[in-house]
Amino acid sequence: MALMDFIKKQFIDIIQWTEDDDGTLVWRFPMAEMEIQNGAQLVVRESQMALFVNEGKVADVFGPGTYTLTTQTLPVLTYLKNWDKLFESPFKSDVYFFSARQQLDQKWGTPQPITIRDADFGAVRLRAFGNYNFHIADPKLFHTQVSGTRERYETADVDGQLRGLVLQNISNAVASSGIAFLDLAANQLSFAQALTRQLAPEFEKIGLTLDGMTVQNVSLPEELQKVLDQKIGMGMVGNDMGKFMQYQTAQAIPKFAEGAGSGGGSGIAGDAMGLGAGVALGQVLAQNLAAGLQSAPAAAASVASVKPEEVMATLEKLGDLKAKGILTQSEFDAKKAELLKKLV
Numbered sequence: 301m302a303l304m305d306f307i308k309k310q311f312i313d314i315i316q317w318t319e320d321d322d323g324t325l326v327w328r329f330p331m332a333e334m335e336i337q338n339g340a341q342l343v344v345r346e347s348q349m350a351l352f353v354n355e356g357k358v359a360d361v362f363g364p365g366t367y368t369l370t371t372q373t374l375p376v377l378t379y380l381k382n383w384d385k386l387f388e389s390p391f392k393s394d395v396y397f398f399s400a401r402q403q404l405d406q407k408w409g410t411p412q413p414i415t416i417r418d419a420d421f422g423a424v425r426l427r428a429f430g431n432y433n434f435h436i437a438d439p440k441l442f443h444t445q446v447s448g449t450r451e452r453y454e455t456a457d458v459d460g461q462l463r464g465l466v467l468q469n470i471s472n473a474v475a476s477s478g479i480a481f482l483d484l485a486a487n488q489l490s491f492a493q494a495l496t497r498q499l500a501p502e503f504e505k506i507g508l509t510l511d512g513m514t515v516q517n518v519s520l521p522e523e524l525q526k527v528l529d530q531k532i533g534m535g536m537v538g539n540d541m542g543k544f545m546q547y548q549t550a551q552a553i554p555k556f557a558e559g560a561g562s563g564g565g566s567g568i569a570g571d572a573m574g575l576g577a578g579v580a581l582g583q584v585l586a587q588n589l590a591a592g593l594q595s596a597p598a599a600a601a602s603v604a605s606v607k608p609e610e611v612m613a614t615l616e617k618l619g620d621l622k623a624k625g626i627l628t629q630s631e632f633d634a635k636k637a638e639l640l641k642k643l644v
Contacts, residue, residue, distance in 0.1 A: 312331075312335065312336045312337060312340055313337055313340050313341065314340065314341045314343065315329055315336070315340060315341070315342045315343070315350075315369075315395055316342075316343035316344075316345075317329065317345075317348060317397040319347070319348075319399060321454075323403075323454045323455045323456060324399060324452060324453070324454055324455075325398065325399050325403070325436060325442075325447065325453050325454060325455055325457075325458070326396055326397070326398055326399075326436075326439075326442070326443070326447045326450070326452065326453035327396070327397045327451075327452055328394060328395070328396050328397075328449075328450070328451045328452070329394075329395040329396070329397065330451075331393075331394065331395075336369060336393065338369070338370065339368055339369065339370060340368075340369045341366060341367070341368060341369075342362060342366070342367040342368075342369055342395075343366050344362050344363060344364050344365055344366075344367070344397075345364060346364045347364075347399060347400050347401045348364065348397055348398065348399060348400055349361060349362065349363055349364075349397070349398045349400055349436070349439045350362040350395060350396070350397050350398070351395070351396040351397075351398065351439045351440060351443055352393050352394070352395055353393065353394040353395075353396065353443075353449075354393045354394075358440050358443065358444070359393065361439055361440055394449070396439070396443060396447075398436050398439040398442070398443075399435075399436065400435055400436055400437075401435060402433045402434065402435045402511050403433060403434055403435060403455050404433045405431050405433065406431055406432050406433060406434065406455065406459065406462065407429070407430075407431050407463075408429065408430060408431065408432060408462075408463050408466040408467075409427075409428070409429030409430070409463075410426070410427045410428055410429065410467060410470075413425035413426060413427045414426055414427075414467060414470060414471070416470065416471045416474050416475075416481075417471070417475070418474075418480075418481040419480075424481055426470070426474075426481075426484075426518065426519070426520075427518075427519040428470070428515060428517060428518045428519065429515075429516060429517055430492065430513065430514045430515040430516040430517070431513075431514055431516070432462075432466070432510065432511075432512060432513040432514070433511045433512050433513075434462070434503060434508050434509060434510050434511055435508070435509055435511060436507060436508060436509075437504075437507060437508060437509040438504075438507035438508075439507065440507070441506065441507035442506060442507030442508065443507075445505075445506045445507060446458060446461075446506050446507070461506075462503075465499060465502045465503070466495070466499060469495065469498045469499050469502065470495065472498050473491070473494045473495040473497075473498040473499075474491070474494070476494050476497070476498060477490055477491055477493075477494035479491060479494075481520075482520070484518045484520075485518045485519075485520065488514075488515040488516070488517075488518060489515075491515050491518065492513050492514050492515040495513055495515065496510060496512070496513045499513070611639045611640070611642055614639060615636060615639060618632055618635055618636065619632070
């Protein structure tokens with residue numbers, strides 16, 4: 301009877317894995333009621349590693365190659381009882397195959413803005429996204445810390461954990477990069493390198509190697525984007541305050557004209573009135589600011605050079621602004637008196 305039972309047993313002669321899914325990280329060889337025959341062949345391909353687990357303990361790890369399973373190649377077999385007895389179970393163990401290929405184009409991003417500290421602006425909120433790639437470097441550590449005894453473990457199963465590590469370390473990466481917050485968008489490569497340095501030890505703790513990371517976009521908060529736009533505008537005009545006022549006026553004219561067009565006026569005529577008022581107001585503001593910044597001698601020289609027709613033209617523009625309700629009567633009278641003094 302024992303002989304018949306032995307004959308009915310199924311023995312495994314070749315243990316191998318032909319990967320059929322790009323997203324599979326770990327695959328357990330299906331043992332069922334089959335048992336590994338002494339002298340069986342283990343085939344591990346270039347992109348793989350194999351892990352033997354006996355009675356819940358990791359026995360051996362095999363890299364690429366073909367192995368004949370004996371007590372010389374798998375030392376744990378020497379501790380198994382009845383190996384040399386014909387009618388006893390030759391060998392039963394769990395065999396896990398691990399993919400050692402790089403897992404490419406893994407996405408990361410900030411679903412919600414995260415708060416980081418910046419030397420210039422204090423606490424600011426940042427949004428960013430990109431991708432990264434990794435591979436399993438230590439199958440024993442990954443097995444004990446992450447995948448466990450599951451029959452199959454996919455990249456999707458570890459995706460949430462890895463994304464969390466990225467988000468958790470962004471603040472430290474920004475701090476260690478030495479890049480000013482407003483310059484992050486223009487230094488995405490340096491930011492990605494700093495993020496890689498910060499994350500690599502965290503990946504190693506679970507048996508993974510972070511092979512590369514990219515930052516594809518960094519979004520600044522709206523209020524800081526406005527500051528950046530002003531900084532760019534000031535860079536274009538330099539320290540010339542008159543030109544800066546012209547720049548500011550040019551930025552304000554479209555909104556001013558839109559408000560005038562939808563208010564007192566209608567259609568093209570209303571838009572034209574708003575635009576004309578905006579230009580006139582911008583000129584008055586620029587002249588006032590320039591006059592205030594000049595020294596007394598420069599101001600005296602400018603008064604002497606004022607022509608009567610220029611004063612009258614300015615008064616007419618101010619009258620138009622008063623008629624449209626932009627200037628009050630008192631503001632108009634004060635400016636009128638100031639201009640008339642220049643004619644004396």
